[in-house]
Amino acid sequence: MTPSKRQLDILKNVRFNGFCTTSALADTLEVSMETIRRNVNSLVAEGLLEKVHGGVSLPESIPEPSFSRRLAEDKEAKQQIAALVAAQIRNGESLFLDNSSTTAYVAMALSEHKNLFIVTNSASIANILVSRNGNRVFLAGGELREHDAGAFGPEALEFVSRFELDHAILSASAVHCEKGFMVNHLCEAVFSQTLISHSQQTIMALDQSKFDKMAPVKQCDFSQINQFVTNNAPLDPLREAIKLGDCDLLTAEQQTFSQ
Template identity: 25%
Template sequence: MSVETTAGEGSGKKESRQAFLLRYIQQNHYISIDEITRLFSVTTQTARRDVMALEQMGRVRRLHGGAATITAIDPIALRQRRTENAAQKAKVAAIVADLVPDGAAIFIDTGTTCEAVAVALMSRRDLRVVTYSLRVATILSENSSFSIAVPGGFVRPVDGGVFQEDTADYVRRFKFDLAIISVSGIDDDGDICDDDHAEVAVVSAALAQSGRKILAVDSSKFGRRALVRLGSLRDVDILVTDSLPQTPLLGKVRASGVEVHT
C-alpha cells in the first residue's frame, strides 16, 4: 500500500510527505525505513533524509533502521508512576542495592523504579555507572566516589532519557558486572516488555555486555503486556520484586530458573 498521493505532489511533495510521516510516527510510536519506502514509494536514501530532517527539527528520534517519537511515555502516566507504588519500589530498590558490591561496573535503566534504585545505591562506594537516564545520573552524581557515563543525544523531557541513533552502540563499548533494568510489564507468557523501541534497543545492548542481569519491578507490572518485547524471564538472572505474581505467571517464573528476591 502506498500513500504517495496522500503525501502530496509538486514542490510541496517532500514537506507533505514528512508531515504525514510525522503523524504516522506519533500515532504508532515507531516506523522502520523499510516501512517508509513501502508507504511512500521512495528510495531508502529518501526515507533516511526524511527521518534526518525530522530529527533536526527535534520532532523524532532517529534509530538504527527507523525512527521513533521523542516522547513515547505519557507525561501524566509517568507522574502517576512516581507516586503510585512508591513504597513497593523503595523496597525493591533496597534489595537491588544489597546485591551491588562496592566498586562494581553497572548499567542502570531509565524509569521510576530505577530512579528509586539510584537513591538506594547512594550508600555504595566507587561504583562505575553507565546510564541513559539523566534523572538517574543526577541522583548518583551526589556521591563523589562514583564514576558516571551518559550518552549524548536528545533528552526526552518526560523522564530525562537520552537517545540518539547510536545510543545502543555507545552502551556496547562497556562491560558490566551487573545490568539493572526495569520494564513496563511482564505478561502471562513470561515475556518482559516495554513501550519504547529505543529503550529496548539500548537495554538489549546492555544485557549482552553484562555478567549478571537484574530485573527490578514492583508487583503491579505482573500480567501487564507492553508494546515491544525485550525478551523473557529466562534472559535475566535475578528478579527483584515486592511480592510474587499469581498463576499462571508464577509458573513461568519458577520454570525460568530465575533467582527471585522479595
C-alpha cells in the same frame, strides 16, 4: 516480538517520514512488495504501525506520564524493591541503570555504596549518583526525551556498547507469563537488549502492579534475566514461567526462590 533488522528499518523510515506507502518502503529497502507487506502486517499486529489509506504510519501515541509522577506511583513498593537490589551490589562494582522510576529509587538506595562505576541513559539518575563516595558516573548522550530525560538514540546505543559491566539493572512496563517482559517503545527494548548483552548479570526490578499486563513491545525473555526483584511474589502461571526461565525470584519479604 523482537523486531528483525528489516522491521527496524521499516519503523525508522516511517518514523522519519511520518507516513510511507508500501511501494516506497519496497523501493527504499530494495525488497519485494510481498516482503514489505509481510513485515508491515507483523508490525501492525504488534501495534507498532497503523494502516491508513494508501500506506502506514505510526499509531497515535498516548502521552507518557512525567518522571516525577511515575516516581510518586507505587512509591513504597519501589523503595522496597530498590533496597533489595542495592543489597545485591557490592562496593566497587560496575553497573548499567536504565531510566525507569524504579531504577531511580535503586540509585537512591545506592547512596551509601562506594567507588561504583555507573553507566546510565538517565540524566536524573546520573545526577543522583555523581560526586558521591568516589563513584564514576557515565551518561549516554544524544537527544533527551522530554518526559523523562532519557537518551535512546543511536549515540546512546553506541556509547553503552563500549562497556562490559558486572550488572544491568532494568525495569519494564509489563510482564506476562507468555510474553515475558514488555515496554511501551521499541527504542526502550533495543536499549535493554544492548545492556543485557554487555553485562555479566541482569537484574529486573519491577513492582506487582505490572504483573499479568501487556505492553506493545517485547523487551526480553525470562531466560535473559538472572534475578527478578519485586515487592510481592507473583502467582501461577506467571511464577511458573519465571521458574521455567531459570530466573531467581527475590521478593520484599526477602525470600529467595532459586529456580
